[in-house]
Amino acid sequence: MKNKSYVWISFIILIFGIWAVPKIIKKFEKSDLVLIGPAPQFELLNQDNKVISNKNYEGKVYVLEFFFANCPTICPIMNQNMLVLQKEFYGNLKFGVASITIDPTNDTPEVLKEHMDELGVKLPFWNMLTGDSKYIFDLSKKFNLYAGQNEDSPGGFEHSGLFALIDKEGNIRCRKDEFGNPILYYDGTSDEGVQMIKEDIQLLLND
Template structure:
């Protein structure tokens, strides 16, 4: 007897749910809104581009250095291209391996796009000759012909990093590896301007954190925006 009453109660609940919910489901199907629930709308799809307008910080500093193929490369080689720029060194025992992985992820995302490139400038040019940089690129598995590893005069490079881009780099005998530098990436547009998004408080972030998954995701999204401009 008790079981029969339970079945009747459950049947009644199912009936009420059907009367309330089915018309709404039908309406959503008619309006092509089946996949637009709040749960799906709030998903941050990796690689989806932000629609926010990126800030223009100013012209990127000019440079002319030697790449891994012993060819002179300047900012003019990237005219009309969107590119990401970093400072690093091949024997870095701390943050560079993580930066390398981040750059490889970015390279993979935009591989084959002739309008995108990467610039990696060593802060240890005494060790990082073109030959060393070429071996480093090979060891990383770099495939893009638009990814240049650059070396040159040390004082010129440190000035470019510290005074030009305001991305800290310097010698420090007390740290492992003998050099220290930021893990930030600069994003430059087709016209040679440094570009970036704003933070949650409306302030330009200036540069992207190459050590952080969110920073890498953000710069990938913003590269897409600049490629479409």
């Protein structure tokens, strides 16, 4: 009788196990992030009038954006969302931010330094970068992150609100959308985009 009960219980466990397997959700891992390719190289001046290049970010996971200090539209939102990332990863010396101005005529190192102080930037490897206007616009094209002058736009410039995620090896990385397609960049103006990049930064830092 005991043997029959044991066989019956084992059968139930087996059936339940087979039913439950499809229900198990695989944990999202670094390998699930798409490797887009090497990020374009750059060399610019930061808020301390120091030359900074992509080489300064080697061995770090970092987020790159294009912005300008006097932007009256999406930049304030992007700034606040970047501060969310600062709060999340503050103290981790393997994380950094590169904010490149598209208005270098006005955004001198001194102006950028003041802008950082106003925002409350404390992250050691957050550089606000400026340089030659043509060089910067060419760089935005290489990243495929739109930026341009437009007298009809508020502030005289327009640009995407996207964040680029770059891994420790200098490669652009991203997750896939619900259809399995790479999203390429993260929406720096939405809570959803910030939550996604926050999760993916952590994956890359854990490597």
